[in-house]
Amino acid sequence: MSKIKSTNTKPELMLRKFLFSKGMRYRINYKKLPGKPDIVFTKYKTIIFVNGCFWHGHENCKIAHLPKTNTDFWQNKISRNIERDNKNVQNNILLGWKVLVIWECEINKNNLENIYNRILDAISEDLENKTFKITLYTENEERVSKVSEDIFKYNKKNLGL
Numbered sequence: 001m002s003k004i005k006s007t008n009t010k011p012e013l014m015l016r017k018f019l020f021s022k023g024m025r026y027r028i029n030y031k032k033l034p035g036k037p038d039i040v041f042t043k044y045k046t047i048i049f050v051n052g053c054f055w056h057g058h059e060n061c062k063i064a065h066l067p068k069t070n071t072d073f074w075q076n077k078i079s080r081n082i083e084r085d086n087k088n089v090q091n092n093i094l095l096g097w098k099v100l101v102i103w104e105c106e107i108n109k110n111n112l113e114n115i116y117n118r119i120l121d122a123i124s125e126d127l128e129n130k131t132f133k134i135t136l137y138t139e140n141e142e143r144v145s146k147v148s149e150d151i152f153k154y155n156k157k158n159l160g161l
């Protein structure tokens with residue numbers, strides 16, 4: 001099993017390179033958050049766990065099959081990993097972070113754009129719900145009240161009041 005690495009795997013690097021080429025900037029293996037998320041967008045409070053299918057027990061996945069020897073041992077180990085993963089996801093959500101889990105088997109050249117869009121969706125949803133809408137609203141409101149004030153003055157002058 002030594003061939004299966006748990007961090008900095010090839011698919012994860014492929015994804016990171018792609019996101020970087022799209023202009024995204026992020027932290028990696030962020031120690032300040034539960035489970036040391038693999039990719040972190042601190043500005044958008046969004047994190048990504050890139051899960052290796054074998055170690056993290058991806059359900060119904062072709063590349064996550066258990067070894068034929070010591071099956072119980074691996075089964076137990078991976079069940080514990082799944083439990084820990086779930087706890088990490090929940091704890092990050094409780095801390096106010098948006099969490100995406102991306103599986104190793106999803107990462108291939110043809111799917112990188114889809115994953116990128118999923119991340120953008122998560123980030124922009126956050127913007128809409130918080131900062132973005134609020135800023136737009138106050139700006140519009142200010143402009144509207146200024147405009148009506150100007151019209152009012154203009155009319156008063158015109159009417160000789």
Ligand SMILES: [Zn+2]
Binds near residue numbers: 064103106
């Ligand atoms: Zn998988």
